Amino acid sequence: xxxxxxxxxxxxxxxxxxxxxxxxxxxxxxxxxxxxxxxxxxxxxxxxxxxxxxxxxxxxxxxxxxxxxxxxxxxxxxxxxxxxxxxxxxxxxxxxxxxxxxxxxxxxxxxxxxxxxxxxxxxxxxxxxxxxxxxxxxxxxxxxxxxxxxxxxxxxxxxxxxxxxxxxxxxxxxxxxxxxxxxxxxxxxxxxxxxxxxxxxxxxxxxxxxxxxxxxxxxxxxxxxxxxxxxxxxx
Amino acid sequence: xxxxxxxxxxxxxxxxxxxxxxxxxxxxxxxxxxxxxxxxxxxxxxxxxxxxxxxxxxxxxxxxxxxxxxxxxxxxxxxxxxxxxxxxxxxxxxxxxxxxxxxxxxxxxxxxxxxxxxxxxxxxxxxxxxxxxxxxxxxxxxxxxxxxxxxxxxxxxxxxxxxxxxxxxxxxxxxxxxxxxxxxxxxxxxxxxxxxxxxxxxxxxxxxxxxxxxxxxxxxxxxxxxxxxxxxxxx
Numbered sequence: 212x213x214x215x216x217x218x219x220x221x222x223x224x225x226x227x228x229x230x231x232x233x234x235x236x237x238x239x240x241x242x243x244x245x246x247x248x249x250x251x252x253x254x255x256x257x258x259x260x261x262x263x264x265x266x267x268x269x270x271x272x273x274x275x276x277x278x279x280x281x282x283x284x285x286x287x288x289x290x291x292x293x294x295x296x297x298x299x300x301x302x303x304x305x306x307x308x309x310x311x312x313x314x315x316x317x318x319x320x321x322x323x324x325x326x327x328x329x330x331x332x333x334x335x336x337x338x339x340x341x342x343x344x345x346x347x348x349x350x351x352x353x354x355x356x357x358x359x360x361x362x363x364x365x366x367x368x369x370x371x372x373x374x375x376x377x378x379x380x381x382x383x384x385x386x387x388x389x390x391x392x393x394x395x396x397x398x399x400x401x402x403x404x405x406x407x408x409x410x411x412x413x414x415x416x417x418x419x420x421x422x423x424x425x426x427x428x429x430x431x432x433x434x435x436x437x438x439x440x441x442x443x444x445x446x
Numbered sequence: 447x448x449x450x451x452x453x454x455x456x457x458x459x460x461x462x463x464x465x466x467x468x469x470x471x472x473x474x475x476x477x478x479x480x481x482x483x484x485x486x487x488x489x490x491x492x493x494x495x496x497x498x499x500x501x502x503x504x505x506x507x508x509x510x511x512x513x514x515x516x517x518x519x520x521x522x523x524x525x526x527x528x529x530x531x532x533x534x535x536x537x538x539x540x541x542x543x544x545x546x547x548x549x550x551x552x553x554x555x556x557x558x559x560x561x562x563x564x565x566x567x568x569x570x571x572x573x574x575x576x577x578x579x580x581x582x583x584x585x586x587x588x589x590x591x592x593x594x595x596x597x598x599x600x601x602x603x604x605x606x607x608x609x610x611x612x613x614x615x616x617x618x619x620x621x622x623x624x625x626x627x628x629x630x631x632x633x634x635x636x637x638x639x640x641x642x643x644x645x646x647x648x649x650x651x652x653x654x655x656x657x658x659x660x661x662x663x664x665x666x667x668x669x670x671x672x673x674x675x676x677x678x679x680x681x
Contacts, residue, residue, distance in 0.1 A: 306667050346662040386678050427581040432541050443621050
């Protein structure tokens with residue numbers, strides 16, 4: 212059964228994009244059953260009751276609510292310059308599960324490419340597709356334009372980690388330090404790493420430095436590895 | 447300092463591809479220092495002693511040998527139909543570290559795309575780039591055209607796991623089952639999953655079924671998650 216994203220189940224017409232997918236790609240017919248997810252844990256089984264090119268009406272048969280994971284993962288990332296690497300990163304983190312992706316500007320961030328590689332409309336579409344693909348019903352929030360100095364004093368109630376390249380060997384791996392059932396925040400630096408000043412500020416504000424393994428990882432790989440490590444720490 | 451791949455240190459000229467990268471992209475000059483890795487754990491520091499467009503000669507100053515990890519990871523994967531997803535998968539597994547990637551044909555493998563998406567020459571280049579990028583000196587072997595039925599009775603000395611979608615919830619996560627310091631083999635199925643017959647044959651031959659987490663993963667994501675999980679089990 213095919214799954215569609217419908218933010219509001221009270222609106223019984225699929226969004227323009229999902230309707231086009233339903234009629235032009237999947238070529239579904241009236242009477243067929245579909246799944247709906249709203250991005251906030253709600254699922255529904257529905258029947259397609261009326262199909263026109265741009266209007267696809269459904270009727271809900273049954274609804275259910277998925278529980279949230281007992282821990283939240285917030286990834287705070289200085290994005291790579293390459294659009295496709297950033298998109299891949301969002302897709303993969305959503306596949307394994309992530310609650311929030313914040314794109315941050317750091318001293319060594321590439322300013323010219325920042326807005327292009329963190330195009331929220333585009334990343335939102337990728338996140339929706341990955342949520343459906345991986346059979347999940349929760350959609351992460353994605354934000355950009357956060358500044359490093361504005362975030363390091365936030366979320367004192369959670370476990371906060373910073374991964375950076377310098378002195379990597381001296382740090383303990385995130386999977387060992389992450390606590391179970393705790394909101395977890397992980398800072399991932401840009402291609403040129405965090406500045407010494409940023410690392411010192413974060414550690415001064417209570418962020419703990421962690422290792423992500425013995426090899427030198429690209430930004431997008433580091434983010435995925437960190438997100439996956441928090442899941443494994445919660446097994 | 448820039449790193450170049452040089453399979454044989456006795457040959458004091460860079461390969462054509464690495465020479466082009468050295469002169470046209472990086473525009474290095476005679477007298478500059480470079481790093482060399484041979485893909486078999488050997489590293490060298492060298493000086494560029496002569497540069498012409500297609501001939502780049504170096505002179506080695508010092509050599510060293512990296513130890514192998516105390517465990518081997520062999521990934522046996524039925525590839526996706528999408529070339530770029532397969533390439534991404536190879537790049538990411540090499541970044542975190544992998545010893546061998548075997549592409550296998552299964553009942554539900556997409557036969558028409560198999561040779562295209564497992565183009566060894568192309569994947570080898572990606573693996574070399576990822577090895578250099580991640581500051582490693584070991585290059586994994588990459589093979590294709592293995593058949594499922596030819597592999598399930600191999601490697602009885604190692605720990606052998608099969609990850610599949612059916613009954614995912616009943617299985618224990620790979621990170622819990624993988625043993626430390628043991629050669630580990632993980633089978634990853636195609637988009638349509640392994641057939642029931644394949645799963646039964648593998649389990650009959652001693653492969654253990656494992657979970658890779660609670661969400662439904664694409665083939666390339668499953669492979670990376672499995673590879674990373676073995677690393678974390680060895681921490």
